[in-house]
Amino acid sequence: MRIATMLSSAVLTVAGVGLFAPPALAATEITCGATLTGDLYLSHDLTCDEGINLTGDATLDLGGHRFSGPQRGADGITVNGVGAFQILNGRLSNWSVAVAPGDSSTADPDEGAGSLLVDQVTVADNSTGLSSQGSSLYNPDSARQVTVQRSRFARNSTAVTISSARITVRTSTFADNSTAANTSFASDLSIQDSVLVRNQRAVDCDESGCELNNATLRDNPTGINGSYGAYIGLTNSSVTGSTVGVRSGNVIHTGGGGDLTGNRFADNTSAVEINTGGELTVTGNTFTRNDSAVTSDATGTDDDAQATLINNTLTRNGDAINLLIPVRLQGNSAVNNTGWGIYAPNATDLGANTAHGNGKSPQCTGVVCS
Numbered sequence: 001m002r003i004a005t006m007l008s009s010a011v012l013t014v015a016g017v018g019l020f021a022p023p024a025l026a027a028t029e030i031t032c033g034a035t036l037t038g039d040l041y042l043s044h045d046l047t048c049d050e051g052i053n054l055t056g057d058a059t060l061d062l063g064g065h066r067f068s069g070p071q072r073g074a075d076g077i078t079v080n081g082v083g084a085f086q087i088l089n090g091r092l093s094n095w096s097v098a099v100a101p102g103d104s105s106t107a108d109p110d111e112g113a114g115s116l117l118v119d120q121v122t123v124a125d126n127s128t129g130l131s132s133q134g135s136s137l138y139n140p141d142s143a144r145q146v147t148v149q150r151s152r153f154a155r156n157s158t159a160v161t162i163s164s165a166r167i168t169v170r171t172s173t174f175a176d177n178s179t180a181a182n183t184s185f186a187s188d189l190s191i192q193d194s195v196l197v198r199n200q201r202a203v204d205c206d207e208s209g210c211e212l213n214n215a216t217l218r219d220n221p222t223g224i225n226g227s228y229g230a231y232i233g234l235t236n237s238s239v240t241g242s243t244v245g246v247r248s249g250n251v252i253h254t255g256g257g258g259d260l261t262g263n264r265f266a267d268n269t270s271a272v273e274i275n276t277g278g279e280l281t282v283t284g285n286t287f288t289r290n291d292s293a294v295t296s297d298a299t300g301t302d303d304d305a306q307a308t309l310i311n312n313t314l315t316r317n318g319d320a321i322n323l324l325i326p327v328r329l330q331g332n333s334a335v336n337n338t339g340w341g342i343y344a345p346n347a348t349d350l351g352a353n354t355a356h357g358n359g360k361s362p363q364c365t366g367v368v369c370s
Contacts, residue, residue: 051076062090069095078102099130113144134164138186183208205230232258
């Protein structure tokens with residue numbers, strides 16, 4: 001008895017100096033229409049006529065369950081104010097906007113509204129999957145910084161839309177959406193190690209910077225569409241089965257352009273379309289079995305080149321390079337295409353281009369080929 005008393009006294013003494021942490025506060029289960037903060041969870045599938053509001057620092061663990069709505073007129077999870085938010089491990093379906101930006105007017109325009117992590121979540125059958133917007137137009141730093149990883153967006157009208165905002169997507173899948181990602185007003189979109197398949201439009205990049213790295217774009221009628229000064233970056237990716245793989249530039253607005261580096265374009269109707277209004281650099285890509293590989297409907301004759309093509313390999317396409325706009329060409333190989341090899345009458349010849357075995361003569365127009 002004396003030993004037990006001594007041990008009990010010792011435990012109390014140690015606790016008194018703070019070596020034993022107090023028990024954690026219990027997490028709160030979400031309920032329809034609630035405004036919540038802190039640690040939150042869902043223990044079963046839940047269907048609501050109205051969604052929930054998150055404030056402050058909040059982590060919602062969906063526990064592998066489905067949080068569903070009435071499809072029209074209600075948002076699922078609205079993220080309000082400034083804080084660090086997480087939505088984890090579950091499914092969001094049948095909402096007008098599954099994850100909505102909420103009010104961030106109290107945020108410092110230069111410091112933003114905190115962060116949002118969406119991890120291991122399926123976002124399906126919503127009008128909009130995830131929306132983010134900044135409190136200051138054309139200033140993505142004013143928005144919540146959003147990261148999506150290990151998630152799936154399926155059958156949404158628009159999977160992700162951002163306006164004056166910034167989002168990073170990693171190891172995720174976008175399938176069968178009308179539009180997978182839509183940007184506007186100087187937003188920044190980064191998609192890494194992800195798959196975009198059977199979306200009517202994979203990426204619609206408007207007045208923004210859109211960069212994809214190690215991405216697979218397959219069977220999207222429109223792969224990446226850039227307009228109104230958009231910058232498109234595509235690196236180490238594949239684009240197959242599209243009507244238009246990448247469309248760059250806009251005939252009204254200047255600026256933008258982009259870099260396409262180390263990609264594979266195969267079995268597209270039109271792999272890369274270049275319009276006036278921006279400088280696009282196309283380097284080290286392979287083009288195979290496209291009806292047209294690199295082309296433009298524009299006929300601009302500005303002194304400054306609107307595209308630079310370096311060290312690309314183009315084989316077994318219809319037309320390989322068919323450009324009337326000013327273009328720089330260096331080290332491109334156009335071999336065994338059924339149409340034009342290199343047709344670029346307004347080109348600047350930087351040398352080392354090759355063309356032979358193509359269906360139309362001459363093999364090269366605008367440059368000297370070996």
